[in-house]
Amino acid sequence: MSFPARRPRRLRTTPAMRRLTAELTLAPPQLILPAFVREGLTEPNPITSMPGVVQHTMDTLKAAAAEAVELGLGGIMLFGIPETRDATGSAGLDPKGILNLGIEAVRAEVGDELVIMSDVCLDEFTDHGHCGVLDAAGNVDNDATLEIYGQLAVAQANAGAHIVAPSGMMDGQVGIIRQALDEAGHQDVSILAYAAKYASAFYGPFREAVDSQLTGDRRTYQMDAANRREAMLEVELDLAEGADMVMVKPAMSYLDVLADVAAMSPVPVSAYQISGEYAMIEAAAANGWIDRRAAILESVLGIRRAGADTVLTYWASEIAQWLKEGK
Numbered sequence: 389m390s391f392p393a394r395r396p397r398r399l400r401t402t403p404a405m406r407r408l409t410a411e412l413t414l415a416p417p418q419l420i421l422p423a424f425v426r427e428g429l430t431e432p433n434p435i436t437s438m439p440g441v442v443q444h445t446m447d448t449l450k451a452a453a454a455e456a457v458e459l460g461l462g463g464i465m466l467f468g469i470p471e472t473r474d475a476t477g478s479a480g481l482d483p484k485g486i487l488n489l490g491i492e493a494v495r496a497e498v499g500d501e502l503v504i505m506s507d508v509c510l511d512e513f514t515d516h517g518h519c520g521v522l523d524a525a526g527n528v529d530n531d532a533t534l535e536i537y538g539q540l541a542v543a544q545a546n547a548g549a550h551i552v553a554p555s556g557m558m559d560g561q562v563g564i565i566r567q568a569l570d571e572a573g574h575q576d577v578s579i580l581a582y583a584a585k586y587a588s589a590f591y592g593p594f595r596e597a598v599d600s601q602l603t604g605d606r607r608t609y610q611m612d613a614a615n616r617r618e619a620m621l622e623v624e625l626d627l628a629e630g631a632d633m634v635m636v637k638p639a640m641s642y643l644d645v646l647a648d649v650a651a652m653s654p655v656p657v658s659a660y661q662i663s664g665e666y667a668m669i670e671a672a673a674a675n676g677w678i679d680r681r682a683a684i685l686e687s688v689l690g691i692r693r694a695g696a697d698t699v700l701t702y703w704a705s706e707i708a709q710w711l712k713e714g715k
Contacts (some may be wrong), residue, residue, distance in 0.1 A: 412692055414685070416460035416711060419704035420505065420658070425449045427470040427486040437593035439670050441702050443469060449490055450497040451500035452705070453504075459708035462698055463503035465553065466490050469512055473601060477513030478519050480540050487512070488547040495548030505580060506544040508537055508554040508565065517601035521608065528609055530558050531634055537561050538568030544573040553635070555582040557609045563629035580658060581631035584619035586611045586644055588638050590664025619645045623653065631655065636696075638662040640687060643694040648697020659696040661688065666702045681710065 399409045425444045426433060432442035437589050444452060449466075456464050468487025470479035479485040485589065491506050498504070511519045520533030534554065541552045552569070554561045569577050587610035611618060623634050632655060636646045639659035650657045671689060673680035684703050691699050701707070 399451050404606045412689070414457070414688060414692065414707065414711060416704075417462040418692065418696075418698050418706040419461050419688075419707060420463040420465055420698055420700040421452070421456055421461055421704035422465045422467065422502075422660075422700055422702060423449060423452055423469045424469060425486060426581055431525060435593065437667055437669075438702065439674070440706075441666070446490065446493050449708065450493055453494045453498050453502060455705060456708075457498050457501045459705055459712060461502065461506050461704055461708055463551070464494065465505040465507065465700055466494065466549075466589040467507050467512060473513055473515040475515060477510035480510060480513040481536070481543055483546065484542060485504040485511045485513075485543075486541055491547035491549050499702055500550075503550050504548060505551040505553050506547075506549040506554045506563075508540045508544065509556045510536065510540075511556070511600060515601055519606060520558055528558075530560070530609075533558050534560055538564045541565040541577075541579075542568050542572045542574065545569055545572065545577045549577065549631070551578045551580050553580040555585060555637075557582065557585050557606075557611070559625075560629070566630040578632040579630065580633040580635060581626040582637055582660075583623040583626040583631065583634040584611060584642070584649060585637045586615065586642060587636070588641070588662070588664070590638050590641065590668075592620055593663035593667045613641075616645055617650065620648060620652065623649050627653070627655065633658060635660060635700075638665060639691045639699070640665045643690065645692070646694040646696060650697075656697045657695060658698045658700060659691050659694070661691060661699060661701040661703075663702070685710075 400406055404512045429445045432444055432448045435441045453464055468490055470486050494504050509519050511517055518528050520528040523529040544552050554565055562579055585608045634653055635658040636642055636649055637660040646659050669683050672678045688699055688701055
């Protein structure tokens with residue numbers, strides 16, 4: 389027998405052979421589209437640091453949700469940007485606040501044909517930009533914030549969210565939200581916990597997307613980038629408190645954490661391909677340094693390969709369109 393006896397290249401000889409032997413594939417139901425709706429807009433507002441992504445009007449948000457249904461996406465994750473902010477983020481609780489109206493509009497547009505998810509956090513609604521209320525010393529008050537998170541989750545469930553997604557990394561947030569939802573009669577509303585959310589330099593463009601008022605950072609409540617084992621503790625706590633799904637955020641710089649979580653989680657695992665990851669690929673592609681479509685697909689495949697059942701990505705609709713066209 390000629391050397392070498394084993395030739396793995398045999399299974400790479402043609403595109404058809406590579407499709408046949410692929411260990412995983414991308415499909416639209418695995419993709420979740422993050423979307424921003426801003427109060428007071430009459431036209432979509434482009435986000436300069438995220439080419440191709442906009443702050444939606446109510447009408448364009450509904451159109452994006454309808455397109456997501458047509459493309460077969462798994463879900464849409466909604467974020468709201470109010471005109472007026474205060475210290476406690478009261479615009480998030482207002483049934484007529486922009487996020488709750490956005491949820492209501494999308495639910496009216498698509499019904500149960502698309503899973504509608506909503507961000508349970510205060511950072512978009514506070515005049516200081518933190519994910520919780522502040523105490524007299526200016527620190528984020530974990531326990532005072534929990535009560536508001538419960539109210540936020542109920543308001544979003546009332547508006548029509550199928551899944552609420554607490555992203556603030558407050559200790560105990562999942563348990564409080566589960567209790568509040570159940571007491572309000574929303575036992576069927578699920579919780580997607582941002583279980584392992586890191587304080588990342590790659591959130592920069594998102595700050596523009598939600599017009600963040602933050603000064604300083606969120607390192608006292610989001611996880612330290614150096615810590616891997618701690619993510620397992622965070623996930624275990626959220627599972628014990630009743631999380632129906634868990635998330636790792638960011639995705640691409642934390643694939644080791646994602647793989648760890650996927651290996652131990654008894655519930656579906658999501659990963660969020662965040663704004664900075666999106667912006668880097670778009671910028672490199674715009675300069676002609678990389679093949680845009682190939683890089684996008686490879687990046688999302690990498691997240692799936694690490695163990696994500698679903699991926700939140702700003703390219704969700706575009707990827708789904710490529711898959712629909714068979715490209």
